[in-house]
Amino acid sequence: MGQATLRLERLGLMQIYLDYSATTPPRPEVMATVQSAMAEQWGNPSSLHQWGNRAATVLEQARSQVAGLIGAPDDAILFTAGGTEADNLALLGVAQRYRQPQHLIISSVEHSAIEKPAQQLEQLGWQVTRLPVDRQGRLHPDDLRQALRDNTVLVSIIYGQSEVGTLQPIERLGQVVRDHGALFHTDAVQVAGRLPINVQTLPVDLLSLSSHKIYGPQGVGALYVRPGVALLPLILGGNQEQALRAGTQALPNIAGFGVAAGLAAQELSQEAVRLVELRDRLFDQLDRLGPTHVDRG
Numbered sequence: 001m002g003q004a005t006l007r008l009e010r011l012g013l014m015q016i017y018l019d020y021s022a023t024t025p026p027r028p029e030v031m032a033t034v035q036s037a038m039a040e041q042w043g044n045p046s047s048l049h050q051w052g053n054r055a056a057t058v059l060e061q062a063r064s065q066v067a068g069l070i071g072a073p074d075d076a077i078l079f080t081a082g083g084t085e086a087d088n089l090a091l092l093g094v095a096q097r098y099r100q101p102q103h104l105i106i107s108s109v110e111h112s113a114i115e116k117p118a119q120q121l122e123q124l125g126w127q128v129t130r131l132p133v134d135r136q137g138r139l140h141p142d143d144l145r146q147a148l149r150d151n152t153v154l155v156s157i158i159y160g161q162s163e164v165g166t167l168q169p170i171e172r173l174g175q176v177v178r179d180h181g182a183l184f185h186t187d188a189v190q191v192a193g194r195l196p197i198n199v200q201t202l203p204v205d206l207l208s209l210s211s212h213k214i215y216g217p218q219g220v221g222a223l224y225v226r227p228g229v230a231l232l233p234l235i236l237g238g239n240q241e242q243a244l245r246a247g248t249q250a251l252p253n254i255a256g257f258g259v260a261a262g263l264a265a266q267e268l269s270q271e272a273v274r275l276v277e278l279r280d281r282l283f284d285q286l287d288r289l290g291p292t293h294v295d296r297g
């Protein structure tokens with residue numbers, strides 16, 4: 001506990017953490033799982049002996065739990081070192097399939113984990129369109145439709161904006177992209193575990209997740225890749241994660257992510273209601289302060 005916290009507590013002032021979009025505190029169940037994976041399942045999941053087999057069982061159980069959160073088949077989940085890597089793999093992993101630069105569409109409100117790889121593609125000669133959003137931060141499906149070109153191969157639109165919370169109409173946007181025949185990626189890091197996501201019905205080909213936004217450990221995430229969608233890896237080495245993300249998996253983190261995802265899936269309906277109540281309470285209190293503009297859209 002920091003000195004400032006101690007002083008505040010002595011003064012009887014409670015601190016309230018309001019930055020859950022930046023990171024969430026790991027749940028006790030997650031911490032217990034991380035510790036037990038480190039103590040007991042420290043084998044390499046790729047090893048063929050019993051220590052490896054035990055670790056591989058933990059890895060695949062976590063994959064199932066994460067897949068369950070978004071209705072995906074287990075083998076459509078690739079573990080990464082976080083949401084940033086999942087976003088990079090989606091954009092650059094698709095782009096690397098093309099010998100010639102193509103056209104990419106993103107929005108003007110993407111996280112830097114999408115904006116920066118898009119800038120890199122631009123430097124390599126790709127055309128990148130950044131679609132503007134309205135006053136609420138929302139992108140209109142008609143604007144997306146008009147921006148599509150013959151050589152648009154990928155569209156990436158953030159699902160829930162990390163700073164202002166705007167939700168994009170991902171289902172409608174995805175349908176526009178699907179009708180055109182391009183691939184559609186969404187960064188769902190801020191939405192998974194807060195609202196239901198089902199990739200069986202949502203027209204997305206790639207979707208990014210991050211563990212530490214859902215009370216799991218930091219430094220682990222996942223990319224959902226719709227079966228049949230081809231990518232090239234960014235990290236080369238062993239054949240882990242279907243040879244799309246080389247390197248021994250961070251098993252304790254992944255196990256913790258699995259538990260966090262499982263709990264999030266179980267609690268999703270109550271959690272959505274709880275968050276709406278908290279938001280409304282905050283907005284009501286802000287309204288009482290005087291001339292504030294609160295947009296509940």
Ligand SMILES: Cc1ncc(COP(=O)(O)O)c(C=O)c1O
Nearest residue numbers: 082083084111113162187189210
């Ligand atoms: C929308 C969004 N995408 C990606 C990331 C990056 O995720 P990570 O911190 O797991 O790399 C974040 C984290 O702030 C985010 O809010």
